[in-house]
Each structure stands twice: as structure tokens, then as C-alpha cells.
Amino acid sequence: MRCFYAPETEAHDPVFRLTHGRILRNAEQAERARLLLAGLDQLSLTPEAPPEADRSAFEAVHTPRLLAFLESAWDEWQKLPDAGPEVVPNVFPRAHVSRYPDSIVGRAGWHMGDTSAPIGPHSWRASRRAADCAVAAADAVLGGERAAYALCRPAGHHTTADIAAGHCMMNVSAIAAARLRTRHERVATLDIDTHHGNGTQGIFYDRADVLTVSVHTDPSNYYPFYTGYADETGEGDGAGFNLNIPLPRTTTDDAWLEAVAQGLARVRDFAPGALMVSLGLDVHEDDPLKGMKVSWDGLRRAGAMIAAADLPTVLVQEGGYLSEGLTTSLVHFLSGFMER
Template sequence: MKCFYAPDTEAHDPVFRLTNGKIHRNAEQAERARLLRAGLDQLGLTTQTPARAPQDALEAVHTPAFLQFLETAWDEWQKLPDAGPEVVPNAFAQRATATYPTGVVGRAGWHMGDTSAPLGEHSWRATRAAADCAVAAADAVISGERAAYALTRPPGHHSSADMAAGHCLLNVSAIAAGRLRTKFDKVAVLDIDVHHGNGTQAIFYDRADVLTVSVHAETQAYYPFFVGYAHETGSGAGEGYNLNLPLPRSTTDDGWIAAIETGLARISDFEPDALVISLGLDAHEKDPLKGMQVSWDGFAQAGRLIAAAGLPCAIVQEGGYLSDDLTTSLTSFLGGFMGRPAR
């Protein structure tokens, strides 16, 4: 399996996070990359540095205004009086009656959906390199590889066409899906991150050429709170092409695997030419965000099931946070997918 990783992705190492009214250290730390690379090493998988992805691969899913904001906001923020070290919005647009602002503070509240994805000095460089990895994995599949893996961070599946949120900047999974669409007529996205892939859903919600399926923890009292419900099935031409499979946070292997099987059955009915896996590993029972109770064996089963679907597959890394178990979660899934154990 070809694997893609760019050292620049580690340049994003955010600090600020607001949880339950308290400021904490952000969970999306650069250390995650070391833990994930250790998993690839255990499987004997080497990484390649991706080529620079063309701008149109980003513009296929994101607006020009959003891309410009991500690239320039930190520099503009530093020109503010007594500016903090990261771009963190203090006001949010009520978009139903909103006008796009010109100042960077207002644009931060337009293009950032919450405070969990702060922009630092090198965040654009990192997320741009993550997009390079996602496009390289998609291009490998387009070129005939059975599967390719993109070690992307920061993650992406909470970002919509013009809004970053939930530790995510560029939506790397959506970018991979968009890139696959340049070759294939129909593409499916299966998101198994413990959090609902709300950004990916939003990007493709009115389209019939990209089926989006998300297996995640129920969102009534868990991020992203406002979406991720079973009644969200798409709109317009996309009606029936979005499937949400929310599960209780107490879910263990059996319930999680059953939901993945349901998602794969819908994908089979759709008959896509290629598949994107939004590979969150934060459903693990020891993940610090405590979303579900899935074991390493559950991840291995999921890998085997997805491989058995027989679709060309771009695997894009999403969540999975700082824990000694993160490495083994990755080796379990990829080992299952490839039909072999870790070394």
C-alpha cells in the first residue's frame, strides 16, 4: 500500500481550546503524527512525500474566500493591537442575515465555526501539505492502486466549503473524494470517525454523484451537536445520498461493526467506482475524547470488512487523539485491511 506523509503537517500544533467554559490544551497536537507513523513502521509501510496538489483540487470543494482566509488570516491577525498568538474568533456570524465582513476578526467568525481549530503561524502550510497527501492518495488510486493511505493532520471532516471547525481546516476527505471524481463517475465516502462528518456531509449534501455515509456517536450531547441525525438524507438532487448511522456512546465492537456493515450495504447498492475512508481512530475505548468503546479487534474487523467490499480505496486519516493506544489502533485497522498482522 502506498502511504503519503509530509513533515510540514507537523507545523500545525495548536494550543487554544475551550471546553465546558475552561481553556485547555488543544487535543490536535503534532505528536499525533509521530504515533501514527510508528504504526506504519510496525506494519513495514514506508511513506512518500506527496507532490504539490494543484489549486483546483482544493477549489473543487472549498470556496476561494475560505482558501484565502486560511492562507492569510494569521499574518493579518498579527497586525491587530495586542494580538494573541493564534486566530481564535470571538464573534460568530448569524448567517441567515449576515453580510461578509472585511476585517480579519469578522472574517474569523465567518470562516471558523467554533474555537477548537485555531490558526497559528504555520497552520496554512500544514493543512496545505495535508491536502497534498490526500490528493496523492487519490491519484494513486486513480493510477490503479487498490488502496492508498494519507497521513493527514490537521484532520478535515468537520470543515465545510467555507468554514473550519472541530480541529479541522481543509477538508482532506472531501478533497480526496473530489479528486477521485475527476476520474470516476461515482464516489462514496465512509466516515468511521467517532464524530459525525458534518463538513463532508455539507459539501456533498445536494449531490447524487458522491454518497456520504457516517458511523458516529449520537450528537444530541456530543460534537458536532446540531447535525448528524438519521433524518438527514440529502437535499435536491442529493436526496437519498447521505446516510447517518448514529450510535450510543456505550457502543462496543458488535454494534459498531453492525453499523459499518449497514453503511457498506448502502455503498454496495450505490455501486461507486471508488471509496474514500475517513479513518477516525477515536472510537477506541481508550481515546481521550471518550466517544465509544471499540477495541483493537473491532478496528481489525472494520479493516477486513472494508477491504472485502473490493473497491479502490483512498484512506484519509481523520481523528484519533493522544494516547499510547493510537499507534495500535492504526496497525489494527490497516493490518485488518491488508489481511496481515502488525510486525
């Protein structure tokens, strides 16, 4: 299986995080990449550096305004008096507000849905190269590979067409799915991150050509809080093409795997030409965000189940945070997927 990773993404190493009113170290640290690379090494998988994709690949899911903001925000922020080292919004528009601001402070609040994805001096380049990995993995599958893995940092599935949030910059999962869609009439997405893939859902919510399925922790008391409920099934042309399967934080292997199987059954009924999997390893019981209680064997079995769907598949790395077991989580999932 071909794997893609861009070393430039390690330069994105955000610091700021606001949790329950406390300023803490951000969870999306560069160390994550090194732990995941160690997993690839254990499986004798050597990642390739991706070529730079044309910007149109990103504009397939994102507004030009968001991309321009991500590219220029840090430089503009540094022009503020007493500017901090990262772009962190302190004001957010409400639903009734519709005027796009000139101020970088206002634009930060417009394009950043929360404070968990601070932008530093290298964030744009890192996000750009992470998206290149997603495009390269999709292109590998379009070129005949049965599967490919994109080790993306920062993650992406919380970012909508115009708003970045939840440790995410560009929505690398949606970018990969859109790339697959250039060759296939129908593409399915399966998000198994412990957090609901609200950004991916939002991007494809009114479309019938991309099925979005998300198995995640019940958002009534877990991020992203405002979306991810079972009654969100799509709208307009996309009505019936969005499936959310929320589960309790106490969920262990059997219930989680049953939900994954339910999602795969919906994928099978949809009969897509290809599948994009948002691979969140934060469902593991040792993950510091404590979303679920899935074991390494559960991850291995999930990998085997997804492989058994027998679809050309792009695996895009999403969550999975700093713990001693992150490397082992990736090894188990990929071992199941590759039937090792």
C-alpha cells in the same frame, strides 16, 4: 499499499482549546503524527512525501474565499493591537447575517465555526500539505493502486465549503473524494470517525454522484451537535444519497461493526467506482475524547470488512487523539485492511 505524509504538517501544533468553559491544551497536537508514523513503521510501510497539488484540487470543494482566509489569516491577525499567538474567533455570525466583513476579527468568525481549530503561523502550510497527501493518495488509486493511505494533519471532515471547525482546516476527506470523482462517475464516502462528518456531508449534500455515509456517536449530546441525525438524507439531486448512523457513546464492537456493515451495504447498492474512507481511530475505548468503546479487534475487523468491499480505496486519516494506544489502533485497522 502506498502511504503519504508531509513532515511540514507537524509545524501545526495548536494550543488553544475551550472545553466546558475551561481553556485547555488543544487535542490536535503534532505528537499525533509521530504516533501514527510509528504504526506505519510497525507494518513496514514507508510514507512518501506528496507533490504539491494544484489549487484547483482544493477549490473543487472549498470556496476561494475560505482558502484565501486560511492562507492570510495569521499574518493579518498579527497586525491587530496586542494580538494573541493564534487566530481564535470571539464573534460568530448568526443565520440572518449575510454581510462579509472587512475586519480579520469578523472574517475569523465567518470562516471558523468554533474555537477548536486555532490558526497559528504554520497552519496554512500544514493544511496545504495535508491536502496534498489526500490528493496524492487519490491519484495513486486513480493510477492503479488498489488502496492508498493519507496521514493527514490537521484533519478535515468537519470543514464545510466555507467554514473550518472541529480541529479541521481544509476538508482533506472531501478533497480526496472529489479527486476520485474526476475519473469515476460515482464515488462513495464512509466516515467511521466517532464524530459525524458534517463538513463532508454539507459539501456533497445536494449531489447524487457522491454518496456520503457516516457512522458516529449520537450528536444529541456530542460534537458536532447540530447535524448527524438519521433523518438527514440529502436534498435536491442528493435526496437519498446521505446516510447517517448515530450510535450511543456506550457502543462496543458488535453494534459498531453492525453499523459499519450497514453503511457498506449502502455503498454496495450505490455501486461506486471508488471509495474514500474517513479513518477516525477515536472510536477506540482508550481515546481521550471518549466517543465509543470499540476495541483493537473491532478496528481490525472493520478494516477487513472495508477491504472486502473490493473497491479502489483511499484511506484519509481523521481523528484519533493522544493516547498510548493510538499507534496500536492504526496497526490493527491496517492489519485487518491488508489481511495481515
